[in-house]
Amino acid sequence: MKNFLSVIILAFLSATTVFSQNKKEVLMTIDGKPVYANEFKRVYLKNLDLVQDESQKDIDGYLQLFIDYKLKIAEAETQGLDKESTYKSEYSKYRDQLSRNYLFEDKVTEELAKEAYERGKEDINASHILIRVDYESVPQDTLAAYNKIKSIRDRAVKGEDFAQLAKTYSEEPGAKETGGNLGYFTVFNMVYPFENAAYNTKVGEISKIVRTTFGYHILKVNDRRSKMPKIAVSHIMISDKKGARTFNPEERINELYTMLKQGESFESLAKQFSDDKNSAVKGGKLNAFTKGDLRAPEFENAAYELKNIGDISKPVKTDFGWHIIRLDEKLPEESFEQQKESLEKRVTEGDRSKIVTNAINNKIKEKYGFKKGESFLPYFDTYVTDDVLKRKWIMNPIPNDMEKTLFTIGDKKLGYTDFAKFIAGRQKTTRPYKQKEALLVDLYDEFETENLKDYFKEHLEDENEDYAAILTEYRDGLLIFDVMNKNIWQKAKNDSIGLQEYYNKTKQDYQWKQRVEAIIYSATSEMLAQQIQKMLAEGKTAEEIKTALNTDDKVNVLITPGLFEVDQRELPEGLEIKEGVSKVYPNNDSFEVVNIKAILAPGEKSLDEVKGKVLSNYQNDIEAKWMQELHSKYKVEVDKKALKHLKKELK
Template sequence: MNRLSVLLFFTLALASCSTTKQQQDTTSLFKVGEWPISSDEFIYVYSKNNFNRDSAYSENDIKEYLDLFINFKLKVTEAKALGLDTAQSFKTELEGYRKQLAKPYLTESQVTEKLVKEAYERLKLEVNAAHILLNVKPYADPQDTLKIFNQLLDIRERIINGEDDFASMAAQYSQDPSAKKNKGDLGYFSSMQMVYPFEDAAYKLKVGDISAPVKTRFGYHLIKVKDKRPSRGKVKVAHIMIRATSGISESDAERARRKIFEIHDQLSQGAEWGNLCKQFSEDLASKNKGGELPLFGTGNVDPDFETAAFTLDEIGSFSTPVKTAYGWHIIKLIEKRGIEKFEELEQKIKERISRDSRAQLNKKVLIDRLKKENGFVANDDNVQQILAKADSSLLTATWKPNGQEESEKVLFQIKDQTYTIADFFSYIEKKQRPRSDISPHYLMKSYYNDFQEKSILSYEEDHLAEKYVDYKMLLKEYHEGILLFQLMDEKVWSYATQDTVGLKDFFEKNRNDYQWKERAKATIYDASKKEIIDELHDLKFDNYFKVPGSKFTVNGADQELVGQLTKKIDELTPYLKETGHLHFLLEYDRSKLGNVKVIDSIQHYINSIEFINKKKLLSNDRMLGTNGITFHLVSHSSGYIEEAYNKESELRLRIEEGVFEKDENPLLGEIEWGEGTSLVEKNGRFYFVDIQDILPPSPKELKDIKGLVISDYQNYLEKIWIGELKEKYPVTVNEEELNKVLKKLENN
């Protein structure tokens, strides 16, 4: 059984998790030694692994699967007998998987789905809002929080009564650092660009309305909605930028302004965008890419840049120069997109929601549900007692409990499990760290809330197997699967690769099973056009190909020929020195040369170059009708020839060289089986097959098929091992129960 077969029982597909609550029967289908395996476990595993096979529920299929399942349980029984499940490495690995398996059960899917749909619908609308922010620490004392809250109510009242306008009050009172400049104006934004409480309030307000104070992690806000509009989607643009940031001299600022307008004039007169961008743009990240920027939507870039970009309507059109905090820009429109379909965005929105403040809504609903389901009961008197023990040592992370007589008092209970003051104090001692942004009382309360939430979630996680049969069975599969991997690797997989003596002996005893059929030594050229095949014919010389574009012909007197060729060879020598598969080819007609000794002179010169030996110099004395010498580079590397042809497209040419059995390649079955060449056109491609030799049937050697032999040897070792396990742990099948299982599965 190989690693993929093991996955028959070791399923890693978390997406298939179900939250069905149900009870399982425990009737035994078979025993491995004294270990009973229930019918329900077999039915569950069989049904899950064959759910999409219409023909899987025949008696033969079920019995074959039962044999595999019994073998699986035999190995797991041995792993447990060897104590592999007690090793710390095993426990650590299983705990990691257990945490992953538990995640789908520790979330409120209905809440998530509602938030996802809400976020998507809000993406269709953009809100223009302003705000006034008064900072409040997350754990401020109630009197401080109330003071800020009332201050905002007073500001709101003055605005509503017409005593002051929103912008002037934002400039005067808002603690947002940008308020003095923008008077609280946030521009347009869409869903998931603001913290959720702020977004939620803004989307629910009508245009012109001012909210009551809204609490976020930054403090309290008054929000005024100035406008709402349909989403403009996203836009992709390129830009040419000239830097002109605040603080530069007036002369530099004027120079930047003149430069951008001169570039704009050249573009208006028809100058090529890419050249001007590369030459003048000062955005180093984009200038060599034509100024292209990533796709963006509302609220993602400088407002002036955004407005100019979305104002462009025609693809390829460009703006007049636009000034931002970074400098001057000319913006060219590349693409505009609407909002993607819900199905396309759903997963991305879920991921965003899991990371933003919306996740707290999900967690709160989950905690409330688990409290009800698991019978959570708190002892409020004891809770107040421990909160009263907060002092300044909490802020320096040096707090220690006192009063051991109280330690066993119960803070809360989840079903039959109690959580005491001692448990909480132990949690604090591990959790505490120095803090300066909170009072001791609220820090103690925060620790208690965290302790309570973690206890509720931990209890649920520890008891998931009691509620959900799918979780229980998946966890069992992981538990047994990890054991099986470890033992299979030790007994079969790694053993077979390391046992070189045993592998060789197995191969020799079974050599007759490893025989080559009649084979062809061949080269197959697969081209997109017939012209490529024809050109390859012309470029072929013996077992070499002339490199396209390397041809160089010289004519003239003897010494002139030598001079021209040696100059060309000198130019190519450094390249040839690095590329070992390239060689020289000289083509000429000896009878047409004025002095045949010129060939000897050239050959002598080439051979005088230190790194070139005679094997790198090839001659072809077959060119009739020319007085000159033609020089080529030639290569025996099919990969190099492919690369030369595929510079424009990877699909132009593919060359496959090797020794093939007839049924190994469909093309070889369509041509005459014998030495020679054939041209085949198939599915719009052109294939040229060059068979150089036919090799008779012969035995394979271990080095040629080692991977296959190792796989067979593993199967052999496993078979022997299974036999030993069956002797060690006798298997008894409950035939009466098996018949019930067969009927139950066959009726599915």
């Protein structure tokens, strides 16, 4: 959609910087609000290659694009879209995500990523026994659970059958059936303490006792295997979801498979018949993948069963349709540097993040200065009632004489009242707790971490120009999307009467080219194509020709009936448009004969046939009128002197 692409481009066009703006040259004002030359220069240099219209690539042309963008931002703010809860939520999420790139620039993240990379080279098959106990359990329950798992471990170490012990004692659901076997797993599949135990235990040995949020575990490692390498394959796909097909998809894929066995070119058949248009133009070639990357396990399994380069699978059924797969390449293992970015992202988002968080908290404390104040627990254990466990605690004001400072970060103090407000708001979304003290301890850790990070983020915008610019890009991009969605896209989508009227005024722009109702016969040889010509001249039907020329073991002809525009890719290039049986045309590695039943003259397409295109054009029409209104609504004044300076600098 043209409008959406414009938003994506323009989302990169804001890059507003907030540093020392009073010292910058004002390029223009919108209703008196300044827009600085430095901002325009930044986005012009950064995004010039994204602008497709040549007339907008010079300074004056680009300035008009930039002004339109700024007017949309102004209108979004006028309509209060920056106050909407959905906008605030999205912006906050992105701010948190972006700041992580600066918060987690610490070697502890890289070390954990390197550990994950090394572990990721192996899959582990393990069994485990679980005795449930959570972190809130009373000490006697925790001790009882520990003693129980210790007793089981002692028996396992002495040689008792691990699977039988799991069936008898493990409190994991399904353990009686599985004997505790977890199958193969790899890095990031399990909680981090469990993963540590698995990777630090040798094959055949019993792990030490490990504590997780689920309880106490012991593991027995059954096997280790090297992780599957990435592979590259090509495929031919026949969709079974393409509406009313004029042929049977399963029958078609089997015909193509037979033709491949006969020696027909995989690339040629993919280009000519595959329904995966993106790969068809490349002869069926797909991007490299490993197991788990695709949303089609049947496809992955069939691909990995191919042993030698060039091997071809039998037809495989997936949720997308029917496939024939050819193994093209087995790729070497990726280096740590190649995977570093994605590994570090997973480290900072998973349960390893606790390790990173502690390290980062210490880093922030050292950077800005941190001073611990009064302990929270003695006061809050009495002040907060047990209603908090039901998420119904109501905060009462803390008396002035009882107010204490919990900690100070930089020039910011956080006290009892701040923590009380945090508890009141956070209680509704906590996990269930049994013990109030455990809840208060966890909430305090969250409270301290949140305020440390907030302090860091607040000062990061002042300290880091790139961060501030990227953050503003995203903010403006969200507002542009929202204002366009409200005023253009949804308006056009919901205005069926207006859409019909627009189509009536512009239907001359939506025309069918000349079309033919035809049956295309694709033969494996020129001689067979000539035989098809002869059979058609004798009045044979498509089914009779198919029966005569194809056998169970050999497919010599594929038949595709339909209604085709004269330049459609299914028709052979240079086809002479006249009723009757055509001459033989070579097409890739096949030979085609077309039996044209009827020729349809060019004509108008109905609204239903071109609704998507008409809707897009209608949106463009609404947007053009809307932009005229914005230019009238807001006063834009360009400083000619500043513009002249800018042109000179950019040249």
